[in-house]
Amino acid sequence: MADSFKLELTQRPRRLRRTASLRALIEETVLRPQDFIAPLFVVDGKEAPEPIGSMPGVMRLDVADLVKECRALAKLGVPAVALFPKLDAKFKDEEGSAALHEDALILRAVRAVKKAVPGITVITDIALDPYTTHGHDGVLTVDGLDVANDRTVEILARMAVLHARAGVDLVAPSDMMDGRIGAIRRALDAAGFSQTGIMAYSVKFASAYYGPFRDAVGSAKAAGAKLLSKATYQLNPANRREALVELALDEAEGADIVMVKPAGLYLDIIRDVREATQRPVAAYQISGEYAQIHAAAQLGWLDLARCRHESLLAIKRAGADMILTYFAKDMALALR
Numbered sequence: 252m253a254d255s256f257k258l259e260l261t262q263r264p265r266r267l268r269r270t271a272s273l274r275a276l277i278e279e280t281v282l283r284p285q286d287f288i289a290p291l292f293v294v295d296g297k298e299a300p301e302p303i304g305s306m307p308g309v310m311r312l313d314v315a316d317l318v319k320e321c322r323a324l325a326k327l328g329v330p331a332v333a334l335f336p337k338l339d340a341k342f343k344d345e346e347g348s349a350a351l352h353e354d355a356l357i358l359r360a361v362r363a364v365k366k367a368v369p370g371i372t373v374i375t376d377i378a379l380d381p382y383t384t385h386g387h388d389g390v391l392t393v394d395g396l397d398v399a400n401d402r403t404v405e406i407l408a409r410m411a412v413l414h415a416r417a418g419v420d421l422v423a424p425s426d427m428m429d430g431r432i433g434a435i436r437r438a439l440d441a442a443g444f445s446q447t448g449i450m451a452y453s454v455k456f457a458s459a460y461y462g463p464f465r466d467a468v469g470s471a472k473a474a475g476a477k478l479l480s481k482a483t484y485q486l487n488p489a490n491r492r493e494a495l496v497e498l499a500l501d502e503a504e505g506a507d508i509v510m511v512k513p514a515g516l517y518l519d520i521i522r523d524v525r526e527a528t529q530r531p532v533a534a535y536q537i538s539g540e541y542a543q544i545h546a547a548a549q550l551g552w553l554d555l556a557r558c559r560h561e562s563l564l565a566i567k568r569a570g571a572d573m574i575l576t577y578f579a580k581d582m583a584l585a586l587r
């Protein structure tokens with residue numbers, strides 16, 4: 252009965268899925284080690300390397316180990332790293348003033364990496380959250396109820412110049428203040444760093460999935476608040492058109508690369524941004540996306556390697572030219 256039933260079909264898409272070699276020929280999206288940017292956490296001496304509980308396999312590294320890790324990544328074909336400092340609480344204050352110290356941990360880290368592995372692209376975050384006691388990305392308004400936009404931008408522009416002087420290839424403002432891309436571009440140019448680029452966190456949503464990262468850099472506990480709300484500067488996850496407003500502003504202000512963050516839950520936004528701009532598009536598979544896959548794998552509910560691959564493939568297919576991911580090294584190893 253089943254065999255005698257035959258559909259009269261002109262198109263049978265399964266014909267091209269019949270063998271592995273046919274499937275290879277029609278594959279549309281391919282992941283390569285050079286698609287990835289590895290976010291790395293750096294910490295001052297003593298306790299390093301320090302595991303991060305909510306991010307299995309990710310360590311806070313001291314500068315010497317950071318250099319080794321960058322060398323290993325370069326060897327594996329990963330072209331870039333994004334560095335994040337974790338400061339001891341005693342260096343934090345309300346104003347995040349350690350962000351402007353000439354001997355800041357992050358500046359020492361950048362110099363060491365650029366000296367030992369000059370070929371790797373070094374990206375640093377421009378925001379105050381690792382430096383403030385309250386964990387916000389900027390300084391607070393006089394009433395303490397919000398982050399002050401223009402005063403924060405002024406500090407971030409100075410911070411970007413310090414990072415450029417230390418040798419970063421790209422500064423990455425992740426703060427979502429209005430006008431910061433233009434202000435940083437002008438400050439870099441005025442200081443003679445016209446070749447230092449800006450990877451703008453253009454479309455950064457106020458996500459609950461940043462939790463593990465905030466553990467990693469110790470920015471989680473703002474003035475007793477359990478879950479730090481950044482809703483007055485990061486985008487509402489409900490909004491799609493607003494993403495394009497932010498994109499247009501950052502482009503006009505001089506962003507070289509634009510970023511969407513988080514990635515996996517925002518594939519529609521990545522696609523929108525891809526279609527709206529001619530600039531390279533980056534996407535950030537954030538800490539919570541990484542933690543989720545690891546947690547399910549630890550429970551034996553999902554296959555780690557396959558979910559890792561599929562999650563990144565989807566982000567690239569949506570339109571990302573490059574992906575910041577804590578899986579960068581594992582992917583580069585798996586793709587060898």
Ligand code: PBG
Nearest residue numbers: 378380425460461464537538539
């Ligand atoms: C802060 C910053 C955050 C991340 C990168 N830079 C967190 C936040 O906005 O609170 C998140 C990265 C991640 O979750 O992996 N400027």
